[in-house]
Amino acid sequence: MTDLRIEAFAHLRQLAARPDARRITPLFARDPARATRFRAVWGDLTVDFSKSSIDDAALEGLFHLAAAADLEGFRRRLFAGERVNPTEHRAAMHMALRAPAAAGLRASLASGTDDASALVAAERNRMQAFVEAVHAGRKASATGARFTHVLAIGIGGSDLGPLVATEALTLGRTDAPMQARFLSNVDGHAFIHATKGLDPARTLVLVASKTFTTQETVMNARAARAWIAGALGEAAVPLHFAALSTNLTAVAAFGITVDHTFGFRDWVGGRYSLWSPVGLAIALAAGWGPFQSMLDGAWAMDQHFRDAPLRENLPVLLALVGIWHVNALGCDTQCVLAYDDRLRRLPAHLQQVEMESNGKRVTLDGTLTGWDTCPVLFGEPGTNAQHSFIQLVHQGTRTIPVDFILAANADHDRPDAHRALAANAFAQAEALMVGKTEAAIRAEMADKGASQADIDAIAPHRVAPGERPSNTILFSRLDAFSLGRLIALYEHKVAVQGCLWGIDSFDQWGVELGKVLAGGILPELTPGAAPGTHDASTNGLITRFRALRGEA
Numbered sequence: 178m179t180d181l182r183i184e185a186f187a188h189l190r191q192l193a194a195r196p197d198a199r200r201i202t203p204l205f206a207r208d209p210a211r212a213t214r215f216r217a218v219w220g221d222l223t224v225d226f227s228k229s230s231i232d233d234a235a236l237e238g239l240f241h242l243a244a245a246a247d248l249e250g251f252r253r254r255l256f257a258g259e260r261v262n263p264t265e266h267r268a269a270m271h272m273a274l275r276a277p278a279a280a281g282l283r284a285s286l287a288s289g290t291d292d293a294s295a296l297v298a299a300e301r302n303r304m305q306a307f308v309e310a311v312h313a314g315r316k317a318s319a320t321g322a323r324f325t326h327v328l329a330i331g332i333g334g335s336d337l338g339p340l341v342a343t344e345a346l347t348l349g350r351t352d353a354p355m356q357a358r359f360l361s362n363v364d365g366h367a368f369i370h371a372t373k374g375l376d377p378a379r380t381l382v383l384v385a386s387k388t389f390t391t392q393e394t395v396m397n398a399r400a401a402r403a404w405i406a407g408a409l410g411e412a413a414v415p416l417h418f419a420a421l422s423t424n425l426t427a428v429a430a431f432g433i434t435v436d437h438t439f440g441f442r443d444w445v446g447g448r449y450s451l452w453s454p455v456g457l458a459i460a461l462a463a464g465w466g467p468f469q470s471m472l473d474g475a476w477a478m479d480q481h482f483r484d485a486p487l488r489e490n491l492p493v494l495l496a497l498v499g500i501w502h503v504n505a506l507g508c509d510t511q512c513v514l515a516y517d518d519r520l521r522r523l524p525a526h527l528q529q530v531e532m533e534s535n536g537k538r539v540t541l542d543g544t545l546t547g548w549d550t551c552p553v554l555f556g557e558p559g560t561n562a563q564h565s566f567i568q569l570v571h572q573g574t575r576t577i578p579v580d581f582i583l584a585a586n587a588d589h590d591r592p593d594a595h596r597a598l599a600a601n602a603f604a605q606a607e608a609l610m611v612g613k614t615e616a617a618i619r620a621e622m623a624d625k626g627a628s629q630a631d632i633d634a635i636a637p638h639r640v641a642p643g644e645r646p647s648n649t650i651l652f653s654r655l656d657a658f659s660l661g662r663l664i665a666l667y668e669h670k671v672a673v674q675g676c677l678w679g680i681d682s683f684d685q686w687g688v689e690l691g692k693v694l695a696g697g698i699l700p701e702l703t704p705g706a707a708p709g710t711h712d713a714s715t716n717g718l719i720t721r722f723r724a725l726r727g728e729a
């Protein structure tokens with residue numbers, strides 16, 4: 178990696194070593210305009226990063242790193258459909274999935290180029306026709322009944338994005354056209370849970386798998402096939418199944434018909450595939466209109482990311498704040514708290530988007546990075562998180578930056594509840610930053626008549642050190658458009674960070690080894706199978722597992 182980038186990271190560390198450089202509250206005292214200068218506003222969307230220790234010098238240092246990493250060049254190459262995923266010789270052209278056909282986006286292949294926009298438009302029209310036919314009952318069950326439920330089978334990117342978006346767009350709605358259940362884990366209990374109370378005669382099964390070889394998905398699809406065929410006969414299978422995949426040969430071999438198969442290309446990464454046919458569950462459950470609005474919102478964010486100057490660019494700024502926390506301050510975790518119950522699984526999706534993309538230790542030229550990359554991401558909905566792990570964020574030994582996500586308007590008729598939700602979000606961010614001093618606690622306890630012995634013993638435990646950073650992402654309303662915009666904001670943040678860290682954000686070689694080993698162990702778990710040649714611990718556990726099952 179370039180000396181310029183190494184120097185830029187070193188400079189960030191020097192900036193963080195300045196006296197008081199980790200403190201936030203003095204920055205507000207020094208700069209009365211901080212609250213507006215350290216936030217980015219685009220339409221109704223605000224990313225407020227003023228509650229961080231980033232000052233003008235730090236921001237310059239971060240933009241210096243962006244220049245050293247040629248972020249603008251990367252952005253051009255990404256949108257030009259160049260192979261920004263060199264280890265798989267692929268482009269990362271998920272933006273074409275949400276762009277209008279006229280955008281004319283193209284994606285480089287190992288040899289040649291795809292007219293990405295044209296391919297997407299053709300498949301999107303087929304999807305829309307399919308969704309409308311299902312909703313109208315023109316595409317019906319083997320019994321002639323209208324489909325009322327979707328069983329969406331898939332894992333990782335073929336599950337999390339569609340699950341988050343479907344929940345966001347249907348929870349709390351009474352007029353959603355269909356209900357969706359999601360089945361991802363190969364655990365047989367998950368199958369029982371997902372099909373419990375479902376009527377096979379009214380269930381359309383979607384098998385989402387980019388590769389159509391993923392063990393969990395193929396096994397669950399076979400179980401679902403047996404479930405449908407057992408209830409309605411083998412002839413029902415083609416009517417009750419649809420597939421969403423790049424592997425059309427494997428789909429056909431499974432027995433899913435061409436008119437129930439929706440394809441996409443290798444330049445769509447699994448964790449970016451909710452916008453592709455993999456999102457069919459969203460469109461079926463929420464309706465085509467909301468699905469299209471979600472795509473429009475994401476495309477709006479794509480254009481903002483592509484065109485806005487770096488200093489006004491929301492994904493860029495969000496990425497730079499994260500880089501400050503990881504590479505200057507040494508934070509190794511990132512918390513996401515969406516104060517919206519409809520986004521309750523958003524952290525799970527962002528875990529894959531961030532950690533599968535940027536959980537890397539080797540730069541594009543194959544050498545070790547020499548700097549930290551992706552932090553561990555976790556989260557829960559607010560306010561629930563306040564009653565579980567937020568204690569550690571306030572008073573633990575680590576500094577854990579938080580993203581608070583909040584819509585100003587709710588879609589229910591209890592304004593008091595929404596104000597309470599918002600009050601909690603703002604209060605948490607404020608408490609993390611301002612904390613509470615021991616002197617204030619002592620005075621408060623004395624006022625309430627506590628004994629000196631109690632004050633001495635308890636006050637230190639109540640101190641909240643403050644100076645803990647957070648971003649607040651605030652927008653008008655959680656609708657399909659703003660949902661698409663929000664998810665695309667994080668996708669591009671991740672791409673920017675990958676560029677600055679000099680890594681390939683679009684491959685995921687680390688997950689392969691476990692898959693291969695699982696394939697080898699599986700036959701050893703069948704009764705009478707010969708023992709394998711693993712390490713002693715793994716051999717011992719396999720033997721014990723078989724003994725506990727009475728299959729030694």
Ligand code: F6P
Pocket residue numbers: 332333334335385386387388389390391394447448533685688
């Ligand atoms: O195991 C990780 C992964 O490869 C993800 O990248 C992907 O989203 C998931 O598996 C599912 O893969 P597929 O869509 O091919 O079934």
